Amino acid sequence: MQMRNGPVLLMVSLVCCLVSTSAIAKVIHKERSLYQTILVNQEHKLLCLKFSVRREQRNQTCIDRRDPKRMVFAYTRMMLATLLFNENPKRILIVGLGGGTLPLALNQMYPDSTIDVVEIDPAVVSVARSHFNFSPTDKVTTHTLDARVFTKRLKLSLTDESRYNLILLDAFNGEYIPEHLLTQEYFQETAALLAPGGIVAANTFAISKLYHHESVTFESVFGPLLNFTSPETGNRVMIAAPGRRLDPMSEQVRQQAQRLAPQLQPYDVDIQSFPEQLSTNRDWDTEAKILTDSYNPANLLRRQKR
């Protein structure tokens, strides 16, 4: 018995092995750009964009091939909490393209709004176009350059009409932080691009010493912030509006959530559950050193425990 079953078991386990590895990830596209290694993987029904070959590297963006609107990642959904405080953002700036999930969704929701996307890596732009249904239109423009240079350049020729009602900062890919995009000076330059009543959100990190520093830095420029963390995924989104105190529990926000709910349902964003998750509790060390162009070891701080 033993002898006869041996080869069969071996065969079965081999087949299982093959099936499971192919089910885990199939690399569809791989390219080394000037800035990173870009991988497009197929994992079950998900098509994912990764920015590193390291196995433990988290996905940057995924789309569900059977349900392309569904937002697979928590942080993308969390960024849309900004819509609770901004009924109709006419001009939107998104820093960091990734797979283009956010500009795509916002363009579908607000087809009349102008969306500017800043992405440093031309290879990311082309992969977003070829694999993730992202396509620039007359309303959606991609600017392929460093976000700091874009911001400074724009600030020189700024008019009231060219300011943004909504700015989403999503330039950190988990592996490496461009440190010049996480300083008080950069936030000040970004604040100058905000229209009156405009709102800003930054997708950052919840689980390192950097948490304290980024909080005080963000707050020092944009004022009191709403802290949106997802304990399960380690994601964090900071939301603020200069000159406005955002009250997530207000009647106005509740009504806005109600209005947005059907619109956001295809994206799997449960917007009505968001207000109570937006915390005004400053649970960080308020004495932490503010990150500036002169002091900013963000990548080193990220490796230190909170």
Place this chain on the structure above:
Amino acid sequence: MAGLVYLLAFCGGFVIMSLELLGGRLLAPYFGSDIYVWGSIITVFMLSLSFGYLIGGRLTLRPTSIFRLGLIFSTAAVLLYPLMLISEPTMNWIFEHILDPRYGSLTACVLLFLIPTVILGMISPYCVRLLVDSRANAGAVAGRLYFVSTLGSALGTLVTSFYLVLWFEMNQILLALAAVLLLLGVTALALGRNGTSIDSIELTPTANAEFT
């Protein structure tokens, strides 16, 4: 006294690389931290050092002394200090006038780093001259000096990027670099003036003729 010369060469090497790394930090808010920004920085530092070597070498054809080496260090310190004051207005001006960040960063590097780095480049050949006392040991002395100064550069790179940026603000680090140069410069000046000198360093007219 030879020990002091090696110490000066070591610190010169340390300051050069520390400054180069901080250069990347200084430029990032205006030009990003793209590969061409580093290209600009490295180009300007290499270019400055090459001219520094040339000029430093030429200087040794005149009478050499620890005192004069002290002058080189003090000059470098004095020229490094304004970097903290002029960098922002300089880069603002460049940003407004040069649209291409490649040439913007190159221009910024030239204006901010060229002169202090040329002076820092003068240190090595000058130290070689102070230490060499015969043709027979010239190669050995030059080798040891490059070893010491490049070791300083390696340490300057490591310490700056691993620790200094975590502990201090950029301006504090720059100030410390200038202060170290000044301290060493003043020490060399004081010792040089007291007449303490390496036996070989006063060039005789015949030795001078040999070089020219």
